[in-house]
Amino acid sequence: MLLAIDVGNTRIKVAVFEKDSLLDQDAFDKTEAVNRFSKILEKYTQIENAILSRVGFLDETVLKCLESRLTLHVITPDSPMPFYNRYETPKTLGIDRMVLASGAVFQFPKQNRLVIDSGTCITYDFIDADDNYLGGAISPGLRLRYESLHNYTAKLPLLTLENPSGLIGGSTKQSIHSGVVNGFLCEVDGLIERYRQQYQVLTVILTGGDTDFLAKSVKNTIFANPNFLLESLNHLYQYTINK
Ligand SMILES: Nc1ncnc2c1ncn2[C@@H]1O[C@H](COP(=O)(O)OP(=O)(O)OP(=O)(O)O)[C@@H](O)[C@H]1O
Ligand SMILES: CC(C)(CO)[C@@H](O)C(=O)NCCC(=O)O
Ligand SMILES: [K+]
Known part of the structure; x- marks a missing residue:
């Protein structure tokens, strides 16, 4: 156990x-x-x-x-991983991103994979069909977006996650929800689309604290699993430690 x-x-x-x-x-x-x-x-x-x-x-x-x-x-930056790390600065790569990439290799072998982890930050991690980890992107997560609008302005209230009533925010609150949530959804959908333009066959895995919210709203077909990082840790343990 x-x-x-x-x-x-x-x-x-x-x-x-x-x-x-x-x-x-x-x-x-x-x-x-x-x-x-x-x-x-x-x-x-x-x-x-x-x-x-x-x-x-x-x-x-x-x-x-x-x-x-x-x-x-x-897990440390030197722990054995099931992919070739092609990140230009492997020493500064987040351990969570390495674990997610290894989970993608174990659970979705030999295909182009994009892992999107929507938590405090949103991370994007791409591993190609030959198991090269190439990197991805880091952007602010949903809660961070609400908090930074409040923290770095004089007048914006701190709101919690809520579905915007529509595209055009007709009040301060609705403008914030529209900017944060619609912006977040456009970012995720837009980035998936751009990865698909480069890699036509692409498996997209979605995880993190905002998985359920995101899975309901993104247009692209994906595997949504809020426990993907924990499951990846279990696989890593089985494959590299408890061999
Ligand atoms: N109980 C909760 N506490 C904090 N965030 C929550 C909670 N439930 C859902 N969330 C959502 O999850 C997101 C944070 O995700 P998560 O809990 O995965 O972050 P984390 O612990 O910082 O992990 P990571 O560093 O891997 O992103 C927030 O944007 C928030 O909207
Ligand atoms: C991006 C976060 C904060 C996401 O948890 C983490 O993976 C991290 O601290 N990464 C270090 C920078 C990098 O991955 O290049
Ligand atoms: K994250």
């Missing part, structure tokens, strides 16, 4: 796996980490190993708590 841990920029997401089956999952704020990890480990006493991918900060006490109870495998 394996505990997969994704320390994101905002939240921590975890899943318990028995071979290929996801038995349980949880998502929580970093301040709750020690508490929530203890609960999971009490419930699943058979967990002996954990695999961890970290982009956000994680307190030493949390790491110590995990290490005292199980064998912790932390």
